[in-house]
Amino acid sequence: MGNTYYVYIITNRRNGTLYTGVTNSLQRRIWQYKNKVFPGFSAKYDLHQLVYFESFRDITNAIAREKQIKAGSRAKKLELIERENPEWKDLSADWFE
Secondary structure (H helix, E strand, O other), X not given: OOOOEEEEEEEOOOOOOEEEEEEOOHHHHHHHHHOOOOOOHHHXXXXXXXXXXXXXXXXXXXXXXXXXHHHOOXXXXXXXXXXXXXXXXXXXXXXOO
């Protein structure tokens, strides 16, 4: 079976609050954030902009990478985003038009 798993970082604005997560459906998960489907941290801080993601074929590797990113400093997360998405564009901006 060809499942794909995603590790992602969302935010509310450039250099704002960051959240790192893992999912098997990135589009569905981002839609949930944008529509505040679940109460909690992401809804409280209005986290809805996808600024970084990686894909994996194996859930174990995806979870390990999520833990690695979460364990890193804020500076490391900012460095990761800046390297891949220096303009902090919402990578999901045109997904739900």
